[in-house]
Amino acid sequence: MRGLYDPRSSMASSPLVRKLVPIAALACGTWIGLVGPDAAEAEIREAAAPITSPPPESAPTPTVDPSKLPDPSPFPRMNPAANVGRAWLLAEGPAYDPNDKKRYVTLTFDDGPIPETTPVILKTLARYDVHATFFFIGRYLDGNDARAIATRNVAQNILAAGHMIGNHTHDHLLLTTANHTDALAQIEEGAASIERATGHRPEFFRPPYGQLDPFTEDVLQKRHDEVVLWNVEAADMVNDDPEKMADSLERQIASAGGGVVLLHDVKWSTVETLPKLLAWLKARAYDPARPNRVGYVIVDLPGYLKATAARPQPYADRAQVEAARKERAQKNHSPGES
Ligand SMILES: [Zn+2]
Incomplete structure (x- = not known):
């Protein structure tokens, strides 16, 4: 039985009562004057009780084996160890059967969102009915x-339009030269800013400059983040000519047989390059009626991972990936291009 003072009652939680009760107790010299002997003893017993009860003799056997549960993520986890070498390899996509002329392409945008340029990118993607992935810098959302506020609105519009989002750290720090405390904070705070702004925990991670070390790989592995890199890039942070950028992207896509395209939704030259690239891809879209012609299918990142999971990888390790890229870059180098 409780007396006048119930700490859980709403009246007791009012500031006035909180002030008055201790004063009243002091005036009486004891709590008993307020709450009555039974309740006071019960409260003392409660306070003296151990905080945790001892564990039971044997834990109950789980009825469901967690490893048998379906994967809750909408895409296959291709790189559970968050290994950066494997992430480079995965960016190359699947090994294609010689008779299969379908080539997968997925678009990714880093370093945004930017209230000026990103909405124009979104319009272009909507016009071509393409879903891309945006790797955010968390600080922009704080x-x-x-x-x-405008940046957060753009972030929410990106999700509402059906695009994927990923973490590109909080401040775009090169993680391999940061100390462990800072590197961990960059990953965790970037994700927290994105989750606060969008209500969505980012499952994809792209390291600034594509670089990780064993410590950050371990952090990302424990977070179950999927590390996503790229195999086609416009170097749009240093290039400014949309014609040249589109041309370079098209040649890389053609020689790599599709892939993960890296763009930055922060520059007007990229905004202008995107419709050129999409028009080129659309003109060369895979056509089942012409199965002998190489054709592109633009998929979202989960679609790309699913296609990649369904087939073996084209290269055995990172050294092979690097060698293949070098060869492609030499082939793609056109006279007059610096
Ligand atoms: Zn970046």
């Missing part, structure tokens, strides 16, 4: 100034 704060209460007008720009941060």
Whole structure:
């Protein structure tokens, strides 16, 4: 039985009552004056009770084997060890059967979102009915100034339009030269900023400059983040000519047989390059009626991972990937291009 003072009652939690009760207790010299002997003893017993009860003799046997449960993620985990070498290999996509002329392409955008340029990118993607993946810099989503609010709106619009989002760290720090405390904070705070802004925990991670070390690989592995790199890039942070950028992307896609395209939704030249690239891909879309002609299918990142999971990898290790890329780069080098 409880007396006048019930700490869980709403009245007791009011500031006035919280102030008055201890004063009243002091005035009486004892709690008993307020709560009555039974309740007071019960409260003392409760306070003296051990915080945790001892564990039972034997834990109950689980009825469901967790390893038998379906994978809750909508894509196959291709790189559970978050190994950066394997991530480079996966970016090359599947090994294609010689008779299969279908080539998969997926688009990724880093270093945003940016309230000026990203919405234009979204419009272009919608016009071509393409779903891409955006790797956010978490810091852009923090704060209460007008720009941060506009940036969060863009982030929410990206998700609402059916695109995927990923973590590109909080401040775009090169993780391999940062100390462990800073590297961990960059990964965790980047993800936290994205989750606060969008209500969505990013499952994909792209390291700035594509670089990880054993410590950050271990962190990402424990977080169950899927590390995503690329095999086609416009070097759009240093190039400014949309014609040349589109041309370079097209030649890389053709010689690599599709892949993960890296773009940055932060520059107007990229905004102008995107419709050129999409028009080129659309003109060469895979056509089942012409199965002997190489054709492209633009898929989202889960679609790319599913296609990649269904077949073996084209290269055995990172050294082979690097050698193949070098060869392609030499082949793609056109006279007059610096
Ligand atoms: Zn970046």
